[in-house]
Amino acid sequence: MYSNKFMEHFLRPKNNGKLEDFDFYGKAVHSVDSDEIVIYIKLEGKIIKKVGYQIKGCPRAIAASSAFSTLIKGKSMEEALNISERDIRKELEFYDEKFTCISIPVEAFKKAVEASKNE
């Protein structure tokens, strides 16, 4: 059912954990499945230097959070905002659209960006 890339992200999630030193954070909860993620961002200039996250959820939410963290790390905020659910699916080689939990890290990141604007 899942690809090797998916399994790798699920079994050994990259960048997992809360950042003690972060610039802003965002939280998202999946409305149906109750998957919950808090994402933390640390910038260096305009570049995302560090990403961290805490995740409670299904295997897809965990793998998606790990994949998303690797996709945005080292990118500018503008570039990171263009990373979509589709990019995560590509990274995980998981294309079953019935599962919407893949989008949860994207939502959390958008909330983090909004929060940063309000600061």
Add this chain to the structure above:
Amino acid sequence: MKKIYLDHGATTPVLPEVFEEMKPYFLEKFGNASSLHLFGEEAKKALESSREKIAKLINAEPNEIYFTSGGTEADNTAIIGAALANSKKGKHIITSPIEHSAVLESVEYLQKNGFDIDFVKVDSNGRVDVESLKNMIKKDTILISIMWVNNETGVIQPIQEISKIARKHNIIFHSDAVQALGKLKLDASWVDILSASAHKFYGPKGVGFMYLKRGNKVNPTILGGGHERGMRSGTENVSGVVGMAKALELCYRDFEGKHEIFKKWKDKMIEKLEEIGDYHINGGIVDVLPTHLNVSFKGISGETLMYSLSLNGIAISTASACSSHHTNKTASHVLKAMGLDHETIIGAVRIVTGLDNTDDDIEKFLTILESEVRRLRSLG
């Protein structure tokens, strides 16, 4: 990697002795039990001796046993067939919200066809509230259908109490015993109709039976040939029936000894849960099968734990997932009816031990369970 199967509520392996007993009925004894020649007679003899064996084990008469293709068909026939056969007396049926979908969809079908259905309340452990059931009885109640044991929690229902109530009011009492038979020594005479499935008790898939107490009426739902005394048409699955009878016989051999082993394993599991902490046993621990443990770990999705264990070679199950592969069902209807909170429902996993497990299996499972629960909790 050694695989460990702890999902005996879903299905069980066919025991080697069962397979051996079935083999001749695929090869040299392949006759159609309806044929009048020697091959047919041989098949018919095997069918009838299996019927006698099963009847004796559940305290029934052989002519009260009707072979079916499994539990779903037995449930469908029992409920729809009993409702149709007794519709002149009334159209009210009582069941519970924690039944298997084979029962729930049967009553839903009847509701769409003019029957009146009421669902009895269950308590927080998923046990049917007998007082609430009593109060639901009307003059036109013709059928009560309550499962013997819940498939998700292993909770044993108060069948004998319900039986007394049904009898007092002259109402037909059906029980889906698919999860119970072989795991409990049950007395079919407590109920009027009972459904069972062989693959849940170490027999083959695709065969089951309906027990119908003499004097009760059920209309057949599968027509064309008049097999099974007109109750269930279709060429009999002789090898399957032979396997089913042998499997039940083996389940009941040293039943108490097997029960003790299951209890010992369950006690070990509960000890481990105490060490891990932050857990909830869904259905409690009183009047629950010793084979079954339904548990939620705080902060972990049941699907994630199931998947993590599967990657370690261990099979357990969960009734709740983001989206099932067959339906859009998102959470267990059983745990919902018990009034559990969403996190507990999403976190639930079911562990069901079986005859093929060993002490080593349980030890290894508990070690991996603990490390996976700790790993997954550390992510959040």
